[in-house]
Amino acid sequence: MNIAWYIGLSAVIFCIGASGLIARRSPLVMLLCLELMLNAANLSLIAFARMHGNADGQIFALVVMVxxxxxxxxxxxxxxxxxxxxxxxxxxxxxxxxxxxx
Amino acid sequence: MVQLLFFMAAIGAIGGALAVVLLRNPFFSVLALVVHLMALSVLFLLLHAEFLAAAQLIVYAGAVMVLYVFVVSYVGGADELLAEAGVARKLAPVFGVVLLFAFSLAIGGSALKALDTRGADLPAGFGSPAQIGELLLTRFLLPFEIASFLLTIAAVGAVLLARRRRGLEEVDDVSGDGGVV
Structure with missing residues (x-):
């Protein structure tokens, strides 16, 4: 699979999370939507790490998880x-x- | 085979994300996020991030989601009322679509030629626990230590936030719910 597919998927997930953050009123679900956005960012970081063949991006994703x-x-x-x-x-x-x- | 796995995981990830946003009951939202995280870890495996896929499953889908489930059952996540949704909330899907349009412009307009390839040739052991561990303890030692420090601060802060404040509560509440969290 080309890297662009992963980047596009992460953009879609980020947008779902961002609109959910606006649409929902329960702070619990808003935290869940924040998780969605952070995970979308993680996916694109790892996709770029794969693109360059360099594991530094994976360390970045690990820090984002922390x-x-x-x-x-x-x-x-x-x-x-x-x-x-x-x-x-x-x-x-x-x-x-x-x-x-x- | 890789394509089949990618599309199955992508459908799982998008479906899980939509379910998190659309389901009314917070408890089901948490369960949908678990599905989403599992699909994402499959994608991480496809990108040769083996250690991160394992960490995603253990730390996120395991530990963090258990924390969520505990808090949802403690707080008793009530269903939301939809009737009094304001104008800003009705515009949320529009906002999402506009944001997606902006992202697709950015992705399509980027000059990264490698986006249309499968990525660079990988050295042996790329993304394995050995390589990540070596990087964390040599080149990224300082971020590693800062991350552990941050986790300690967050744990102490959460205990301080959620503890019982005896001096501030009403008298009849003190005998009510015992224990911490």
Whole structure:
């Protein structure tokens, strides 16, 4: 398969993730859409590594996976903290940076 | 054979991604993302990134998705209401299509001639755990160490974020749900 197929596929996945990020309101699903976009970027990084025959791009993709794992951990921690504070798990209703109890 | 595998994995990846976005129940979205990640790891294998394919399956589809499933079942992912979707949300598919158009312009207009080839000739052991490990411990030692440091910070930060704040909660809540996360 030509490299262009992989790059095109990664563009499609990225666009699905980006429009999902706008369309969905649950922060959990928004995190999932972020994962989609990061994975699309990973796919194109690995495709370019294959194109050049150089494994440096694969190391880059590995670092992206680490950053994605950190982002997930912190994001899920935030969602759990929101749930504990009796805040709605809904992006539209969390519009103010204020204490929910006043 | 390679083409058949590519198209099957591509259909799996796109279908999984669409299911993540379109399914109403967050729990099913997480399961769809697992399917998507498995299809992507097949694509990684086709690109001779063997170590990354294994890491994708173990770290992502294994560990990270378990974390998601736990949080979804803890928070009790309720279905979203579609009725009150705003204008910006209705424009989301349009945004996606426009973005895809921009990407295809960028890909089609790029001067990379190697895009239409199968890629360069590969040295033996390309993308194997041995090669990735050697690169990580020699040429990319600093990013490797920074990545491990970042993971430590994220773990500590998540514990701090999700812990119970006894001083700030209402009195009747303290006896309610015990334990951490």
């Amino acid at each position: 950053v994605a794992a950190c982002e997930v951990v912190v994001g899920l921690g935030l969602i759990v903290a929101m749930y504990r504070n009796r805040m709605p798990i809904d992006i539209d209703r969390i519009s103010e940076l204020r204490d929910p109890r006043d």
